[in-house]
Amino acid sequence: MRVVKLSLRWRVAVAFGLVSLVLTGALATVTWNLASGYMLRQREDSAVVQATVNVRLVEASLRAGSGGLRDLLAGLTTDSDSTVLLRRGDGWLTSGRQVDPESLPGPFMDFADGGLPARQRVVVDGVLVIAVTMPVATDGSAYVELYPLPQLDRTFRFLSGVLIAGVATSVLLGVTLGSWVARRALRPLTELTDAASRVAGGDLGSRLPASADPDLAPLASSFNDTADALERRVRRDIRFAGDVSHELRSPLTTMANAAAVLERRRDEFGGTARQALDLLTGEVDRFQRMVVDLLEISRDESDDVHPTETLDLGELVSAVVAVRPAPTPGVDRDGSPVFVQGDRRRLDRIIVNLLDNADHHGGGPVRIGVTRHAGRARVEVDDAGPGVPAHLREQVFERFTRGLRAGRRGDDVGTGLGLALVAQHVARHGGTVDVQDRPGGGARFVVELPEAT
The missing domain is CATH 1.10.287.130 (Signal transduction histidine kinase, dimerisation/phosphotransfer (DHp) domain)
Incomplete structure (x- = not known):
């Protein structure tokens, strides 16, 4: 299994993101615990105060001996989800949302039966409530009230959503900041890499800009x-x-x-x-x-500037072929002209050297093509030789390289500079040259140049 290694820039960005995640996650956790705990305590204290007031009203009603106890209990319910239960000798009186006293937790009901005040957060019939029980001093009854927490639950959901969104945003900002910082910090290294690449590509005048930074x-x-x-x-x-x-x-x-x-x-x-x-x-x-x-x-290497003109590549290749003394096939051209911007003398030399290479090493050219390919002008020279092995296809464009015939004397094996000149002139024109296998055997040398519009 291949392990993909992140670049230094992305490692820095990920590190910033992880630091943001840890810091904002810890802050969000602390905020959640403090806020939720505070709101729950406030709600519980409010429920106890409200239950205390309600018990006094019940005690006053019992002392007055009025028969409107059920109406009083109905008036004590704060909303449709709240419940008021009063245990008397003959059973339970219930008002508001109907709840079976048996569904309440046993330890909580033990406090109610013992005449002891208590409060507890419980889930009754799928609803989170604060259950408060208090004794009724008048006749020893037990008063139980259930305060629903749907609004507090919605507040908690909203708070958790805000905190999660804040953490995610912080991580995203941390990654973005890390990427920006890494790009700024690595800019000198990028400039160094670009300059070194240009020097390696032949641009000997490439230099790094002066820096006022004492480290750079x-x-x-x-x-x-x-x-x-x-x-x-x-x-x-x-x-x-x-x-x-x-x-x-x-x-x-x-x-x-x-x-x-x-x-x-x-x-x-x-x-x-x-x-x-x-x-x-x-x-x-x-x-x-x-x-x-x-x-x-x-x-060519000492000449930094060379004259250019717009040339019909097909006409140029045909003119070179027409003056060659050796038998040379005609030029296979596209229907419309293919124009390039270049130096006529150097382009002539490219074609001449490719044809000479085919004569000396490939049994002579068998096809010369001028076409368009992917928006670029293309010259193809096919020969009837044995082809170029894959491991020599880059070396043949180096100086004093004659492939498998290197070191031989007596035969006309060339100087080893013809294809090096081709590569040098093509690079001057912003193009590429390579060698491929010709369909049917032999080698195909391909030159691609920017097409002039």
Whole structure:
């Protein structure tokens, strides 16, 4: 069973909610006990006072010997749910809501029979009442009165509802406050994470804002110093690669020209010399392409701004295909134009490198498609090769990676920079590139770019 672990922000929010629950719950419990106890005592004291007054009226009626005792008892009932019982020698006289004296608790009735005053909260026929008994001094009778508590019960229900609602509201406010406090407290960590992610994604100019907080200022300063050092190091490496590549162009051109002269006179050489010449011309040609690619990479990384224009992606791909010397299938296009905003030179290079990759590693391209997919412009290049294993599908876009053919010489296996340039140019345009399995076998390289409206 997988355990879902809450984030730090939610753990803080839940902690605030639990603290609010404990505090407001304890306060609500104390409030309930004090309020309910006080109201019950007040009601009981009021019932005893009322019963005392009623007993005096009964005693006065008995001393006067009038025959209106039943009418007096009827007048003593406060409402339809109250009950007055008077035990005399010949039985019980009852007024108000009819209640069987036998339904009253035995210990309470023992006080009544013994002529002792008593009070007790009891439930009679489903109604909560305060039962009060007092002796009648005139003839030793027992006076019992039952005071219903429906109004007090409604008050208790309302009070409990208010307290429960207050506790729930307090918990909700505690969670909200905890979430807000956690978000405020973790904002520097969030900014640090975002800045680190941008740096990891290639935005070497990303920095943390200066902070006046004495606890956060060293963190921001340390991160910015590290980012500055990293940017200087990367810029220095880029300049070094560009300078080396540029300086190599002149001697490399001389070597290529010399190799071309020797190639034109290859029939004059013997078998071993001819093989050496073939190896030399192949390596010089690969070296030339590597230098060109290194210059392209260094220029692209050092160029923060590149010109853009709105381009018909289908027309651009068709133009690239039309000038290729190798046989290339036509472009499978959507019925309507697919426009993108980008740099024509870099987009041309993306298509050229994908087609070269298919020629060198995939047995040549078998399909080139320009479509729309989920609101984005999409270019698909299918080849007839063995495909790319799943564990190499990210590595093939790294520099100097030639997949399963890495380390081989003699064959035209490329420089290992073509797909790295594709990934770099696509990222410049805010797009993505990946490789998939082609239906029927082979690889499908997919480039997706934001569509221009």
